[in-house]
Amino acid sequence: MKVHGHPMSTCTRKVLTTLAEKGREAQFVLVDLSKGQQKSPEYVAKHPFGVIPYLEDDGFSMYESRAIIRYLDAKLPGPKLTPSDAPSFGRMEQWMSIEQSYFTSSAMAIVMELMFKAMRGGGAPDMDKVNKGRDGSARALDVADRALMSQAYLAGDTFSLADICWMPYLQYLSATPHGTLITERPHVKSWWQRISTRPSWKKVNG
Ligand SMILES: N[C@@H](CCC(=O)N[C@@H](CS)C(=O)NCC(=O)O)C(=O)O
Known part of the structure; x- marks a missing residue:
């Protein structure tokens, strides 16, 4: 492979x-x-x-x-990352769709302006893009925070592909001054601590 x-x-x-x-x-x-x-x-x-x-x-x-x-x-064999019961499967798909449709473009607008642009010598950040990215990220993270109040992972009780889809964007967002978008939401904060300390993520992010 x-x-x-x-x-x-x-x-x-x-x-x-x-x-x-x-x-x-x-x-x-x-x-x-x-x-x-x-x-x-x-x-x-x-x-x-x-x-x-x-x-x-x-x-x-x-x-x-x-x-x-x-x-x-x-x-592949190994732990299943897709729930077998229909409601949890539906939830997993819903959160993968939310990541792609509402969260990622907003979070990455912040990351692009505040991290990558500077790394590439691309000039001053466009604060209008940062502020719009902040609003969009906050909205998606508010929804996630409410869901994570009563469950450990996005699909329910078990870690799934949905959590994996959010991780790379949360990682970059957490490295900007707007990482507070994660830490000021208690359930998102503890979920992020839980998933970002998994050996798989430490291996990939390291
Ligand atoms: N929908 C695609 C998006 C792929 C994508 O945008 N990849 C980025 C890196 S994360 C890339 O190749 N950027 C370079 C470019 O746009 O030329 C996927 O999920 O695989």
Whole structure:
């Protein structure tokens, strides 16, 4: 099995965390984003949208991080990261959709402006984007905080793919001054402490 990606990429990290949870190693093929390798004709022949990650597994290949982690959980032995009862399964899917639809673009707007722009020498942050990102993140985290008041994980009592999907974005957000969006919400805060201390996340984030 080969994962084509970059260790700092949020989407690659979802795949690596899922593999670590399943106790599986894959060969890592670095796609150097700083050199634009994801746009090379050879790479685009594998991933027509020219982004990472991309998975190869014994003659089968696919892309899209959330689809890849569902595939890995269905295929690999090890702890199940998808609940088997229908309500918890529905909740898992709901929280994966909330992450993708409402949380990630807002959280990453903050991260882009306050972290990546400075790292790339891209000038002063656009505070309008930061403030909009803050509002969107706060709204999604308020909803998560209410849900996590009565359950340990997003899908219910057990850790699932939904938690994995939120982790890379929470990690970057926590490294900005707006990490308080996490720590000022008590149930989100304790959930984040619970999931970010898992060995799988420590391995991927380290
Ligand atoms: N929906 C895609 C998004 C992939 C994506 O945007 N990957 C980023 C890294 S996390 C990337 O390749 N960025 C480089 C680029 O846009 O050229 C997925 O979940 O796999």
